[in-house]
Structure formats: structure tokens, C-alpha cells
Amino acid sequence: xxxxxxxxxxxxxxxxxxxxxxxxxxxxxxxxxxxxxxxxxxxxxxxxxxxxxxxxxxxxxxxxxxxxxxxxxxxxxxxxxxxxxxxxxxxxxxxx
Numbered sequence: 001x002x003x004x005x006x007x008x009x010x011x012x013x014x015x016x017x018x019x020x021x022x023x024x025x026x027x028x029x030x031x032x033x034x035x036x037x038x039x040x041x042x043x044x045x046x047x048x049x050x051x052x053x054x055x056x057x058x059x060x061x062x063x064x065x066x067x068x069x070x071x072x073x074x075x076x077x078x079x080x081x082x083x084x085x086x087x088x089x090x091x092x093x094x095x096x
Contacts, residue, residue, distance in 0.1 A: 020051065040063070044068070
């Protein structure tokens with residue numbers, strides 16, 4: 001017979017993982033930056049294991065205060081894609 005801690009450990013291993021990415025500048029922090037963490041809190045209540053990825057240290061600190069797993073990611077500077085960039089991007093990758 002397994003103990004309660006064994007059951008808890010095995011159930012945490014089978015929890016589906018969800019990755020929430022918020023591409024926010026380090027100086028940005030408001031409602032849009034809080035939303036991924038608030039969403040992660042709600043997702044966790046339903047048996048999932050959410051992780052928030054962001055470059056914003058303030059957002060990551062907020063995720064930490066809510067006991068949400070977090071990863072410091074890269075800042076993707078191309079916020080406003082144009083059709084030309086979307087079409088030419090594969091050629092750029094091949095050129096590299």
C-alpha cells in the first residue's frame with residue numbers, strides 16, 4: 001500500500017503541462033501581464049500544471065508570489081509582423 005505522499009507524488013507526475021507565454025518588455029506590468037498568471041492559477045485548480053514563460057522580471061516575480069512555475073524567456077522584438085516579413089522569414093532562415 002502506498003502512502004499519501006506516494007499518491008500525491010504520482011498524481012503530480014501525471015498532471016498535464018500547459019505552457020503560457022507572455023512576450024512582455026521588462027518595464028511592462030499591468031492587467032495584460034497579470035492575466036497569464038491569473039489564468040495559470042485557475043488552470044492549476046483544474047488539475048493541470050501551468051508554467052509561465054516571460055522576459056519580464058516583474059511578471060516572473062508575480063508568478064512566483066502565486067506559486068506558479070516560471071521560466072525566463074527571450075524577448076521577441078518583432079511585435080508587428082507584416083505580410084512581407086511572414087513570407088520572407090523562411091528565406092532568412094535558409095540564408096543563415
